Amino acid sequence: MRAIPLIVIVSLFALGCASAPANHQPYPTAYRLALDTFPGSPNVSEETISAFATFLSELGAQDSGIRASQLYASDLHFSDALMLTGNRARVVEHFQGLVDAGTAVEVDILQTLISGADVYLVWSMRAEFTPVRKPVTSDTIGITHIRFNDDGLVVLHQDFWDTGLGFYQHIPVLGRVVKTINRRFLVEDT
Numbered sequence: 658m659r660a661i662p663l664i665v666i667v668s669l670f671a672l673g674c675a676s677a678p679a680n681h682q683p684y685p686t687a688y689r690l691a692l693d694t695f696p697g698s699p700n701v702s703e704e705t706i707s708a709f710a711t712f713l714s715e716l717g718a719q720d721s722g723i724r725a726s727q728l729y730a731s732d733l734h735f736s737d738a739l740m741l742t743g744n745r746a747r748v749v750e751h752f753q754g755l756v757d758a759g760t761a762v763e764v765d766i767l768q769t770l771i772s773g774a775d776v777y778l779v780w781s782m783r784a785e786f787t788p789v790r791k792p793v794t795s796d797t798i799g800i801t802h803i804r805f806n807d808d809g810l811v812v813l814h815q816d817f818w819d820t821g822l823g824f825y826q827h828i829p830v831l832g833r834v835v836k837t838i839n840r841r842f843l844v845e846d847t
Contacts, residue, residue, distance in 0.1 A: 684736050684738075684741055687734065687736065687741055688734070688736060688815050690734075691734030691813050691815070692813070694734065695733070695734055695804055695806075695812040695813040696774060696804070697774030697775065697804025697805055697806065697812060697813060698774055698804075698805055698806055698807045699773045699774045700807070701774070701776070701805045701809060702809065705805060705809040706769065706771070706776055706805075708728070709728060709776075709778075709803065709811065710766045710769060710778055712724050712725070712728055713764050713766065713778060713780065713801065714764045714765065714766055714780075715764075716752070716755060716762040716764055717755045717756060717760055717761055717762035717784075718756070719756055721752040721753060721755060721756050722749050722750070722752050722753030722756065724752075725748055725749045725751075725752040725753075726745065726749045728810065728811055729745050729748050729749075729810060729811045729814070730745065730806050730808070730810035730811060730812045731745045732812065733745060733748070733811060733812045733813065733814070734812070734813045734814070734815070735747075735748045735814045736814070736815050736816065737751075737814070737816040738816055738817075738818060739751075748814075760784060760785065761784065761785040762782065762783070762784045762785075763782065763783045763784075764780050764781070764782045765780060765781045765782075766778055766779070766780050767779045767780055767781055767798075774804050774805070775802060775803075775804060776802070776803045776804070776805070777800055777801070777802055777803075778800065778801045778803070779798075779799075779800050780798070780799055780800070780801065781796075781797075781798050782795075782796075782797050782798070782799065782818075783795065783796050797818050797819055798818065799816055799817055799818025799819075800816070800817045800818070801814065801815070801816050801817075802814075802815045802816075802817070803815075
């Protein structure tokens with residue numbers, strides 16, 4: 658019974674580390690800074706936006722890493738709730754890692770919203786991955802906020818999705834903690 662508090666502490670620490678950048682800024686702070694640092698170009702073509710939406714909808718394809726290297730600028734803000742970086746090489750590794758791990762991902766773009774330089778892609782994602790021993794399927798909904806530079810490359814990529822339900826709940830031990838916490842906040846209709 659004494660191990661449970663330790664498991665909870667370690668789990669919460671792991672959750673915090675997963676979303677903290679190298680300089681230890683929480684993602685909201687890093688995102689707010691990125692909004693100022695990467696204003697983006699309002700002159701992005703529909704083809705550029707469509708090419709990025711196609712990339713997202715084909716995540717896990719064999720060429721995901723190569724395509725990421727062609728779509729993202731070298732100087733950027735990237736945060737998908739699992740990783741926060743300003744390094745394109747890390748973004749490429751991240752997407753290639755999906756392929757190398759055998760992760761099957763299906764992303765359906767539900768809506769594209771454009772406001773000046775800001776592009777928001779509303780999506781539904783199903784992913785099959787193996788966190789430890791057996792494969793699990795995750796089903797989640799999220800939004801990706803992107804901005805492009807004048808060359809049509811992504812300089813800001815910020816995902817908003819529930820990693821607790823979409824990813825962490827499937828990890829042994831940690832998943833039990835996430836599910837327990839989620840149950841405490843469930844609101845039932847009466």
